[in-house]
Amino acid sequence: MYHTIVIGGGPSGLMAAISASESGKSVLLIDKKDKLGRKLQISGGGRCNVTNRVSHEELIAHLPGNGKFLYSAFNTFDNFSIIAYFEQLGVALKEENHGRMFPVSDNAKDVVNALKTKLEENNVEVRTNNKVASLYIEDTIKGVIMDDDTIIQSENVIIATGGKSVPHTGSTGDGYVFAEQVGHTITELFPTEVPITSSEPFIKSKTLQGLSLRNVALSVLRKNGKPRITHQMDMIFTHFGISGPAALRCSQFVYKEQKSQKKQDITMMVDCFPDETIGVVKNRIIKQIESNKDKAIKNSLKGVISERYLLFLFEQAGLNPEHNGHHLKKESVDLFCELLKGFKFKVNGTQSIEKAFVTGGGVSVKEIVPATMQSKLHDNLYFCGEVLDIHGYTGGYNITSALVTGYVAGLNCR
Known part of the structure; x- marks a missing residue:
């Protein structure tokens, strides 16, 4: 029995697992691919544009797909928090045009490695090459069922599986299936940044x-x-x-x-x-x-x-x-x-959506509590990242949304 299971080891999943484990709670991070942070590692041409040093208004303007939904989350964790967070993890950042923030090393691996190190420090259990088949439900959500029919129980589940874009990183739409399994609405999916x-x-x-x-x-x-x-x-x-x-x-x-x-x-x-x-x-x-x-x-x-x-x-x-x-x-x-x-x-x-950088559409934000990323249908279910119906332009805006929603989702797991 875990306190929280996070499904998906992309930017939002990594941040959610770290945030959920900060007070010593037992967290399991599951990813079906062999490596964590695959999408982060190829973002920004391999340099990883982690966020933007711009106002909240400008940030929202660059997230035309329901960006305003993030205003409440920004009260807890925002783009400036992201900058401070990575500096605290030992990843020095530099600012380029349009406020884009990159690691000084120009190497996305430094960002991924810093997050992985933090997972280890927080004693997060990580299982790669493991595929979740469905949510485990007995009256309420009680964990996940793996591909081999193994049941893993937890008090909370965070779905951070990404969209359907760049499928070789593991984003193949699994989260939409899990969401629909428990009654959530998936808005129409379409390619953006393509x-x-x-x-x-x-x-x-x-x-x-x-x-x-x-x-x-x-x-x-x-x-x-x-x-x-x-x-x-x-x-x-x-x-x-x-x-x-x-x-x-x-x-x-x-x-x-x-x-x-x-x-x-x-x-x-x-x-x-x-x-x-x-x-x-x-x-x-x-x-x-x-x-x-x-x-x-x-x-x-x-x-x-x-x-x-x-x-x-x-x-x-x-x-x-x-x-x-x-x-x-x-x-x-x-x-x-x-x-x-x-x-x-x-x-x-x-x-096609598979050739897009970003997926439009996803789990309807009308069914998510904006301040906590908690499902309005199930108290112990949370969503973060690209699986949500939030999308922005390339240039660090989608990663910002992923890191913010991931941090907030993990923090609010009870």
Whole structure:
């Protein structure tokens, strides 16, 4: 008989097990894979962006999937607590752009090892390569049943199994099955932070494959042509569509907009000069052409944007790149400038949830006590991490949510 069983050895499970064991309570951490913290170890390109040194408001803004649910938990443990916690564990952190916090060593293993050391200090029993088959129920939840039918009893169970993204780390949706077993609602699951697909001819022909655009504004447009969301970041054209930070952040809105438009293709738009008006852009382009009238426009406008994209937009606008400033139609130049500020193209969806960085949807937060992560249906059941219907953008926001909900869940096990 354990005081608490934690199912799942990812960021939220590790933190939950540590937190639950702080006052000497007996805790068992079970993970079906051979190593703990697999997702932490590959996060941030192997550097592990543990959190962000930003205000709660900014943090919530970067968690578009029910981020406000975390406000109560932040009263107990927040992003600043995470920073202090890892410093206390001996993991020195450094701040990079947008408040992102990384270990000074740039090595995610240092984060994982520090948490594993803390588990040992707190005498948490760890069982890897062990798979939970279901919750053990006799009137109430009394533990777990393993794959080999072994019953392990406990006073509390914390489900920290992750979502369905990056399945090789062990996130294959087990927690949703356990949650449904005891009456919890699972909201619709969908991929977020995932590349976007398109069947546009220029994508199929690989015209722009591998081309990166820096600091552009990428928008998902509604049916009325107005932006549903815009993200100003880098993006890249691929052989199947688009990827890169801006595309990943837009992906969940492609899914949602497609759902609202009954699976139709969605229009997206790229603005190469998001900080300038169309008038300013047009004046600059015309001035450059006028100042170099004898030059071919591919030369007079060289450096305005990436050469491949420049030539692509010339073609879209019906401009011959070899023509000089004496032979250009005003209508074509105007169209070219409009394309610089808003090239529109169709997308037909996103890659699968297994290829996503983050899972959207999960255990309904309406059925969870926000201050404790306790189930509203069962007093001794808790949820934390990506199994919950909470999701954010990449850049440390999902790990922050996982660590916060994990700590709070473990702390509140009675």
